[in-house]
Amino acid sequence: MSLAWLGRPAVVLLVVGGVVSCGADPSQETTGPYRVASRSVTFVDDSRPTPACGAAPAQDTRTIVTDIWYPAAGDPDAAPTGNAPAADGPFPVIVFNHGQQGEPQQYGPSFETWARAGYVVAAPRHPLTVRGGPGCHFVDDIQGETGDVAFVISSLDDELSDLADVDHLAVAGHSSGAIVAYAVGFNTCCHDDRVDAVMVEGLINDFPLDGDYAADLKGTPVMFMHGDADPTPIADIHAAFDAAEPPKYLLSIPGGDHSNAYRSGPSERQVATTGLAFFDLHLKDRAEALNTLQRAQGVEAIP
Numbered sequence: 001m002s003l004a005w006l007g008r009p010a011v012v013l014l015v016v017g018g019v020v021s022c023g024a025d026p027s028q029e030t031t032g033p034y035r036v037a038s039r040s041v042t043f044v045d046d047s048r049p050t051p052a053c054g055a056a057p058a059q060d061t062r063t064i065v066t067d068i069w070y071p072a073a074g075d076p077d078a079a080p081t082g083n084a085p086a087a088d089g090p091f092p093v094i095v096f097n098h099g100q101q102g103e104p105q106q107y108g109p110s111f112e113t114w115a116r117a118g119y120v121v122a123a124p125r126h127p128l129t130v131r132g133g134p135g136c137h138f139v140d141d142i143q144g145e146t147g148d149v150a151f152v153i154s155s156l157d158d159e160l161s162d163l164a165d166v167d168h169l170a171v172a173g174h175s176s177g178a179i180v181a182y183a184v185g186f187n188t189c190c191h192d193d194r195v196d197a198v199m200v201e202g203l204i205n206d207f208p209l210d211g212d213y214a215a216d217l218k219g220t221p222v223m224f225m226h227g228d229a230d231p232t233p234i235a236d237i238h239a240a241f242d243a244a245e246p247p248k249y250l251l252s253i254p255g256g257d258h259s260n261a262y263r264s265g266p267s268e269r270q271v272a273t274t275g276l277a278f279f280d281l282h283l284k285d286r287a288e289a290l291n292t293l294q295r296a297q298g299v300e301a302i303p
Contacts, residue, residue, distance in 0.1 A: 004044050024166050026284040030091050030118035034071030037084035037115075041066050041116040043155040045290040048147055048189045052068060054256030057133035065125040066155075067104040068284060069115040070163060080112055089120075092168035093156060095149055096181065099202075100138045106263045107174065113272040118162045119279060122156055124148045128174065137275065139174035145180045147188035153194060168283045172199040172275070174262050179207050185220055187211040197282040199223040199275055201262045205236040218245040219302060221282040225271060227256020241300070250300045274299060 039072040043064050050059040071091055073083040092112060098104055104111070104123030125143045128136035140147070144218035149171060156164040166213055171192075173181035178200035183190050185198035189211030222244050234252075238263040241250045251274050253267045261267045274296055293301045 032118040033076040035074040036080040037072035053134040053136040069111040069121040090165035097173030097180045099175030170197040174201040178203040182295040197221045205240045221247045223249045223278045225251045226262040227253040230258045
């Protein structure tokens with residue numbers, strides 16, 4: 001295994017780029033259920049600086065601590081654990097981006113659902129906007145966070161290819177993290193053609209970026225999730241859904257707000273299971289998952 005799986009987080013000095021691994025066919029394997037384990041790894045990008053923010057000084061490099069939930073060897077009914085040997089992989093990857101002043105652990109129940117079903121969830125802690133960090137605003141670090149996604153994907157491929165199959169890859173996120181995921185999927189500012197599917201929770205659709213949502217980038221499968229009590233206008237989400245090319249899906253969450261709908265309570269379970277069906281369909285080519293989506297409460301599906 002990579003040194004990132006030793007008893008303490010590893011510092012890995014890498015630059016963006018890497019050789020694409022040849023993963024196993026996930027439609028035939030990685031079925032689950034698996035025991036769930038989690039670890040943190042530290043990737044250091046020496047090709048990008050970190051700007052100053054408040055009392056935090058500028059840095060010549062950019063450090064991205066990445067929390068990872070993954071299928072582990074052992075009893076699938078056992079409680080989630082840390083520092084456990086991984087199950088035989090590699091597994092499709094979901095790179096998930098937290099919201100401003102959020103952190104990956106807030107979405108842990110969904111991540112456990114996905115890891116138990118045979119996915120690696122890699123959640124970067126964006127250094128300037130993560131909870132407990134220097135308290136920066138997302139608008140001041142847009143390029144940094146979109147760049148973090150590409151770097152984490154390449155780092156997983158370089159360092160953890162026995163676990164993480166980036167040939168089967170989704171990007172996802174909540175709030176400002178949804179803007180990041182949507183941009184990496186569809187905007188000329190930061191499009192990454194390794195992405196096979198995009199899932200966004202509470203997307204702020206009219207956020208200004210340096211690029212365009214170009215017509216020739218449409219067509220990657222996309223799942224929108226939005227609560228009908230979210231102060232972000234739901235009309236904006238419907239406009240984004242209407243503008244997207246199939247396959248596309250929209251989950252409307254009754255009474256869902258901007259954040260808690262994705263983190264706790266009954267709607268979190270709905271988010272987790274609907275997201276799992278989306279990933280199974282578009283990362284593992286499991287045709288039966290389309291039936292799940294079409295039957296799911298609150299889902300509009302245009303495959």
